Amino acid sequence: MGDGVSRRGFLLRAGALGCSAAASPFVTPMSFAAAPWDNRLVVIILRGAMDGLDAVRPWGDRDFAAARPGLAATRDSALDLDGYFGLHPALADLMPLWRAGELAAVQAVSTPYRDKRSHFDGQDLLEAGGMSLEGGMKDGWLNRMLQGVPGITAQTTYAIGQENMILTSGAAPVSNWSPDVDLSLSAQGLRLLDLTMQDDPVLAAAMAEAVLLADSDGDAVVAEDEAGMMASMQGGATGRRKGHLRIADFAALQLRDAARIASFSIGGWDTHVNQTNTLTRPLQRLAEVLLRLKDGVGAEVWGKTTVVAMTEFGRTVRENGTRGTDHGTGGAMLLAGGAVRGGRVFGAWPGLAEAALYDRRDLMPTSDVRAWAAWAMRGAFGIEKSRLEGMVFPGLDMGDDPGLLL
Amino acid sequence: MGFDPIRAEMRFGCGLSPVIAPPKSVDDMLDGVLGRDPMAERFPITLFDTFRAWIVERRDIRREIKSTTTTDEARQEAAAKEKAFIRGVNDEALHWLRQAMQRRVQTRDGFRERLSAFWGDHFTAYGRGPVLKVATGPYLEEAIRPHIAGRFEDLLIAAVTHPLMLHFLNQDQSIGPNSEIAQKRSGRGLNENLAREVLELHTLGVEGPYTQGDVRQLAELFTGLDWTPAKGPLFRTGAVEPGAETVLGRRYGEAAGLGPVHAVLRDLARHPATARHIARKLAVHFVADQPDEALIGAMVAQYEATDGDLLAVYEAMLRHPAAWSAGASNIKRPIDFVATSLRALALPQADLGAWGAKRINRQLRRPLERMGQPWERPIGPDGWAEEDTAWATPQGMAGRLQWALALPELLQRDVPDPREFVEAALGPGAPERVRFAAKAAENRREGVALVLMSPAFQRV
Numbered sequence: 001m002g003d004g005v006s007r008r009g010f011l012l013r014a015g016a017l018g019c020s021a022a023a024s025p026f027v028t029p030m031s032f033a034a035a036p037w038d039n040r041l042v043v044i045i046l047r048g049a050m051d052g053l054d055a056v057r058p059w060g061d062r063d064f065a066a067a068r069p070g071l072a073a074t075r076d077s078a079l080d081l082d083g084y085f086g087l088h089p090a091l092a093d094l095m096p097l098w099r100a101g102e103l104a105a106v107q108a109v110s111t112p113y114r115d116k117r118s119h120f121d122g123q124d125l126l127e128a129g130g131m132s133l134e135g136g137m138k139d140g141w142l143n144r145m146l147q148g149v150p151g152i153t154a155q156t157t158y159a160i161g162q163e164n165m166i167l168t169s170g171a172a173p174v175s176n177w178s179p180d181v182d183l184s185l186s187a188q189g190l191r192l193l194d195l196t197m198q199d200d201p202v203l204a205a206a207m208a209e210a211v212l213l214a215d216s217d218g219d220a221v222v223a224e225d226e227a228g229m230m231a232s233m234q235g236g237a238t239g240r241r242k243g244h245l246r247i248a249d250f251a252a253l254q255l256r257d258a259a260r261i262a263s264f265s266i267g268g269w270d271t272h273v274n275q276t277n278t279l280t281r282p283l284q285r286l287a288e289v290l291l292r293l294k295d296g297v298g299a300e301v302w303g304k305t306t307v308v309a310m311t312e313f314g315r316t317v318r319e320n321g322t323r324g325t326d327h328g329t330g331g332a333m334l335l336a337g338g339a340v341r342g343g344r345v346f347g348a349w350p351g352l353a354e355a356a357l358y359d360r361r362d363l364m365p366t367s368d369v370r371a372w373a374a375w376a377m378r379g380a381f382g383i384e385k386s387r388l389e390g391m392v393f394p395g396l397d398m399g400d401d402p403g404l405l406l
Numbered sequence: 407m408g409f410d411p412i413r414a415e416m417r418f419g420c421g422l423s424p425v426i427a428p429p430k431s432v433d434d435m436l437d438g439v440l441g442r443d444p445m446a447e448r449f450p451i452t453l454f455d456t457f458r459a460w461i462v463e464r465r466d467i468r469r470e471i472k473s474t475t476t477t478d479e480a481r482q483e484a485a486a487k488e489k490a491f492i493r494g495v496n497d498e499a500l501h502w503l504r505q506a507m508q509r510r511v512q513t514r515d516g517f518r519e520r521l522s523a524f525w526g527d528h529f530t531a532y533g534r535g536p537v538l539k540v541a542t543g544p545y546l547e548e549a550i551r552p553h554i555a556g557r558f559e560d561l562l563i564a565a566v567t568h569p570l571m572l573h574f575l576n577q578d579q580s581i582g583p584n585s586e587i588a589q590k591r592s593g594r595g596l597n598e599n600l601a602r603e604v605l606e607l608h609t610l611g612v613e614g615p616y617t618q619g620d621v622r623q624l625a626e627l628f629t630g631l632d633w634t635p636a637k638g639p640l641f642r643t644g645a646v647e648p649g650a651e652t653v654l655g656r657r658y659g660e661a662a663g664l665g666p667v668h669a670v671l672r673d674l675a676r677h678p679a680t681a682r683h684i685a686r687k688l689a690v691h692f693v694a695d696q697p698d699e700a701l702i703g704a705m706v707a708q709y710e711a712t713d714g715d716l717l718a719v720y721e722a723m724l725r726h727p728a729a730w731s732a733g734a735s736n737i738k739r740p741i742d743f744v745a746t747s748l749r750a751l752a753l754p755q756a757d758l759g760a761w762g763a764k765r766i767n768r769q770l771r772r773p774l775e776r777m778g779q780p781w782e783r784p785i786g787p788d789g790w791a792e793e794d795t796a797w798a799t800p801q802g803m804a805g806r807l808q809w810a811l812a813l814p815e816l817l818q819r820d821v822p823d824p825r826e827f828v829e830a831a832l833g834p835g836a837p838e839r840v841r842f843a844a845k846a847a848e849n850r851r852e853g854v855a856l857v858l859m860s861p862a863f864q865r866v
Contacts, residue, residue, distance in 0.1 A: 120534045134576075134599060138786050162775050164785045178776060181804040185811060189852040192843040193807075193859060199839075200861035202798045203737070207859075210804035 035260045036151035039304045039339060039380040042251060042262045042293065043142060043373070045167060046286070046311035047123060048269035051325050052332025053317065053363060054279055055091065056105045056345065060084030063352035067318045071275055071325075081105075085345045090283035093291060097336060101343040102294075102302075104335040104404070106372050108347050110313055110365035112395070117327035119270070122312030127166035129370055131395035139170025141370070142263060145377055145392045146172035158254050160247050160264040168263055179246040183214040183221045190222060217250045248289045252296025255305070260381075269311060272324040290336045303338035306376050306405060314363050317352055330363030333372060339380065339405050346372070346402055371398045379405030407730045412833040417735070417866045418692055418724070419516025421746025424830040426514055432724045436717060438515025439555045445509040445519065446551065451502045454544035454570060461537045461635035464491055492536050497763040499540035503781055504758060504766050506543070510745035511753055521554045521720070522546065523741070524691055527789040529565035529608065531574040532782060538573065542782040545570040558684060558714035559675035563668055566604055569633035575600035575787060582629040582647025596647070601625035603787050609674040611683035616654060623651040627659050627670055681709040688723060690792045694735055698728035735865045737794045740777035742866075743806055744770065747858050750831035751817065769816045777805035806864075810855035824853025837862050 054071055058064050060083065065072040079087045081098060085105070097103040112132065113125045125133055129141030146152050147170065154173040159165050162178045185193075190211065197204040215221045218241070241249070244266060251262040266289065268282035286309065294302050314331025330350070335342070350356050350364040358364045374388040374396060389396050414435060415421060415428035422428065429435045470476055470484040510519050526546045533541045549568040553561035565571055572578045580597035581587050588594065601624035605616045626647040633639045646662040656673060659666035674680060685705035689697035701723065708715075708722035723729050738746065748758070761769075774781050778801060784790050791797070814821050824844035828836050840860040847853030857863060 118534060134597060138788065162772075162780075164778070164780070164783075166785060169785055176778070176799060176801045178801060178805075181776060181801070181808055183804055183807055183811070185807075185852055185855070186848050188846070188848050189856065192846055192852075192856050196837075196840050196843045196856055196860040196862075200865075202794065203803065203861050203864060206798045206800050206803045207807070210800035210807070213800055214804055 035156050035258055036149055037260050037381050040255050040260055040262075040297070040301060040306070040337075041376065041380050042255070042305065042307040042337075043167065044286070044289070044307065044309040045123070045127065045165070045263070045265035046269050046282070046309055047265050047267040048119060048271075048282075048311075049122070049313050049315055049327055050269040050282070050311040050331060051271060051275065051279060051315040052107065052109075052311075052330070053314065054271075054275065054325075055088050055283060055334070056081070056107060056332045057086045057088065058084065058107070058349065058352065059086050061349070061352045063354075067352055070319055070323050082345055084349075088279070088283055090280045091287050093287045094336075097290070097294070098343055102336060102338055102340060103290075104340050104342040104344055104346060106333045106335070106346040106367070106369075108330045108350050108363055108366040109310075109333050109369040109372065110330050111369055113313065114329065115359075117313065117329075119312060119327075124166060126310065126312045126369070129393045137394075140165065140167035141373070141392050142167045142261065143170030143172045143174060145381075145383060145388075146170075146174070146261075147391075148172075153258075155254075155258045157261040158251065158259050158263070160251055160262060163265065165263065165265065177213055177217075177250065179217040179250040180243060181210075181214055182219060183211065184219070185221065187222050216253060218246065242285075244285045244289050245292055248292035249296055252293050255293075255297050256301055266309075271315070272320065272326060273322045275319075275324040278324070286334075294336075299338075305337035306339045306380050307334075307336040308373055308376050309334040309336075310369055310373065316361050317357055317363055318361070328362035329358045330365040331369075333369055335372075335376070335404065341403055341406050346404070367399070368396060370396050372402070372404065374398050375402055375404045407727050407732070409724070410730060412835065413730055415516060416746075416833075417730075418520060420510040420513060420519055421516070421742075421749045422831060422833055423511075423749045423752060425752045426512075426749075429515075429517070432721065435515075435517045435724060436721055439518045439521060439717065439720065443518075443551070445513050445515070446547070448512070449505040449508045451505050451543050451547045452498070454541060454548045454568070455638060457541060457544040458569070458635045458638060460495060461535075464488065464495075464537050465635070467491060495537050495540060499543065500763045500766040500771065502540075502543035503770060504761060507745055507748065507770060508755060508758055511749045511758070512755055517720075518554070520692070520742075522551050524688070525550050525554050525561060525565075527784070528687065529561075529571065530784055530787050530789040531565075531568070531571045533570060533573055538570075541570050555717045555720075556715075557675070558680070558709075558716055559672045561716070562608060562675050563671050566600070566608065566671060567631055567639065567664075567667065569639055571600070572631055572633055572639075575603055577628055578632050580625065580629055581645040582626060585629060585647055586644040587642075596622075596625050596629070598622060598625040600631075601628055604671075604674070607788055609683070610677060610679040614677075614679040614683065620653050624653050624670065627651040627653065627666060630662060631667060675714050678706075678710065681706050681714070684714075685709055685719060687792070688719065689729075691736075692723065693729050693731075694733075695792065695794055698726075698731070701726045701728040737797045738864055738866055739790060739797060740774050740779035740802070740805070741781075743777070743858075743864065744774060744809070746863070747810070747813075747831075750827070750858075750863075751813070751822065751854075752830070753817070757817075757819075769812075773805060773809040776801070776808065778802045803859075807855065807859055810858040811851065813854060814851050821850040821854055824850055824857060827854050828857050831857050832860075832862050 059075050079092060081087060094103055111125050113122050121133055127140045128137045130137045146157060152172060154175045157174045159168040159174050159176045168174045197207055211221055247264050255262055266285055271278040310333045311331055313329055315325035315328040320326050348366040350366050354360055356364055370393040374393055377383050378388060385398060389398055409432050411428040467484055467488045471481055513519055529550060531545055533539050545568055549564040553564050576597045577600040581594050583595050598621050602621045605621060606612050610616055630641050630643060630646040632642040641664055643662055650657050650660050653670050658670050686702050689702050704726050705719050705722045708718045712718040771781050824847055828841055828844040840857060840862055843856045844853045847856055
């Protein structure tokens with residue numbers, strides 16, 4: 001086969017594949033247009049209902065310890081945030097971010113979802129961004145924010161991971177990528193793939209980008225030998241780095257380049273049983289993701305970055321009979337990034353006295369979680385308040401500017 | 407251009423197989439849709455009416471766990487029982503995925519499988535909760551598959567009034583605001599979800615001639631449709647909104663009951679907007695994103711002439727030359743990509759039949775997810791996207807290539823000679839470039855993957 005065959009296609013680049021992505025000249029061509037903004041937004045959906053009272057513990061509330069004899073734990077000055085709230089020990093690695101003013105929390109938030117406390121409905125509403133699930137809203141708020149913004153391309157926004165997220169689905173173009181995809185074939189195989197796709201520009205373009213992304217997010221697509229290839233195909237490579245770190249690395253890689261928005265989810269928050277153990281891993285994962293993102297994007301981009309981590313609802317104030325907590329209402333959200341005015345816990349604290357609770361069981365929500373996301377987008381991208389309240393989050397009253405971002 | 411056996415199998419069927427002959431004629435294809443259902447007999451999937459007992463069973467275990475009179479020991483036992491029970495349910499659901507795949511790999515009537523999938527998608531429904539979330543297979547087997555060759559209105563009634571649809575689109579939460587139940591207990595009311603989707607997705611189409619008023623009236627007319635896991639579908643008179651309703655200018659429901667619900671669904675099924683919506687969607691699904699207007703016209707005419715006899719509509723499509731055009735064609739969806747690959751590889755029934763749940767999960771369910779089509783889980787009630795652009799994505803193509811390259815592990819037998827495989831998968835018309843690539847590949851594994859990734863295989 002002559003050189004002419006591959007000259008036009010993606011596989012002339014095959015020789016360059018395997019370089020580190022930052023050095024590869026072939027990552028740049030994916031950035032078709034200059035992004036409309038310079039700031040970065042990362043939205044993390046915490047699926048399963050994070051216990052906001054355990055993640056950001058209201059030590060200062062006199063009813064806290066009584067409601068949670070097994071979970072409240074004793075005050076630890078190393079985890080103290082502001083004298084009233086303290087972090088869960090599994091988030092200890094985030095304390096430097098807090099001290100640097102790059103980590104904030106919002107307490108007592110919720111979506112407009114009430115009473116039925118179903119994960120699925122709660123998550124759907126959190127991602128759709130409306131007042132209720134009725135009325136058939138089929139796209140997500142992050143996508144609606146992008147709709148009609150000039151200069152948006154699929155490379156502006158990355159939905160990362162294998163799931164289809166409502167959050168990013170809709171009319172605006174969004175790239176989906178799951179970094180656990182491993183492609184591994186010979187240079188000859190890659191060349192032949194290019195050849196067979198030559199007359200089909202649509203498939204060829206998608207395949208070309210797939211090869212570039214797969215090459216950039218971990219192991220080289222063109223393996224040294226057949227043994228390495230088979231090892232990689234059988235999951236050897238995926239075992240090396242944990243899924244959530246691969247996602248964080250991939251997000252950082254794209255955000256350093258043309259991407260301005262990344263979204264993905266972290267699961268494992270549904271801690272009905274033995275929460276002391278079961279909540280530790282997801283919290284650690286969240287902490288690792290945030291630190292990995294910070295390292296991955298570098299100081300300059302981190303300074304322009306806002307990470308918003310939100311969950312479908314909070315959990316019951318009181319421990320249940322199996323040393324866990326059940327589905328509740330008000331919860332917490334976390335914000336991180338150099339663009340965040342961190343080092344503080346936002347949101348009005350309603351207190352944990354029984355009369356102050358929602359349904360006498362859940363933390364009373366004092367603000368709409370959507371409002372904080374809206375202010376983050378207003379701060380990061382300058383989206384008009386009227387658009388945020390009318391189209392992105394229909395029915396939302398954003399209230400006064402809480403000064404979330406620097 | 408007219409009927410061609412190779413194109414018939416590739417475009418309207420389950421793909422070429424080296425061991426199963428393609429259909430001989432349009433009549434042959436239509437015969438395959440009618441009558442006995444050999445694939446459903448050979449590869450059975452539990453019917454919802456049987457399946458719903460599992461919901462009751464799990465609820466009973468749950469009750470035991472929650473009960474205050476249960477001892478700690480008994481509680482732990484029940485919790486272990488629940489865990490094992492849910493695992494069993496999930497394994498059974500993976501078995502149904504296997505059965506669906508077997509049907510596509512083994513059938514002589516590929517059109518029937520494709521139509522079942524098309525209508526299952528048109529009437530997308532899935533459940534919430536640990537047992538109900540895997541109910542889609544049993545629902546399709548009961549409400550969709552038996553009705554694909556009859557009148558559209560019968561299919562519509564079976565799907566829309568099915569318990570899983572009532573659950574999926576919240577009809578089982580909806581009560582008339584002035585119903586007996588509402589008088590006794592406030593806090594619940596009308597839910598428009600099902601009514602809206604029936605008009606927007608199932609019948610008239612989003613451009614159809616209906617208003618918000620029609621949605622509301624239809625929602626009121628639907629009150630009373632309900633079900634329980636123990637009893638199955640039932641009509642709850644106490645939930646019915648009193649009085650008649652007017653939908654698209656016609657009055658229904660002077661008396662409460664299933665009669666008016668069926669009547670409005672039959673009228674909606676016979677509406678000209680529905681005829682066009684259904685005909686166009688079939689043409690888009692099977693032929694091309696921008697189908698020939700004359701093709702749609704011929705299908706609409708048959709639909710209207712027969713009051714929605716689906717077999718007549720299929721026949722109008724298959725007898726129209728535009729259905730057989732070689733030009734722009736659709737990209738296979740992941741499920742079709744995977745199934746046609748296994749069929750081209752002639753994966754023996756016994757091989758797939760011997761796979762355990764873990765293996766089905768690893769080699770079918772997860773790859774489908776990676777390709778962008780998690781099994782029976784489209785993101786919303788509108789089902790999977792018809793547009794090719796939704797499938798020709800980097801993630802989708804990477805998922806396909808990764809799966810195709812991993813075939814040796816999946817097959818656990820000799821990978822075929824790519825030079826022979828190119829014939830089996832693409833027939834005598836295989837493009838020269840693909841033949842060349844199959845021959846020039848470094849090894850069999852890559853050669854076979856290259857054939858599967860070729861546009862000639864991915865487009866139909």
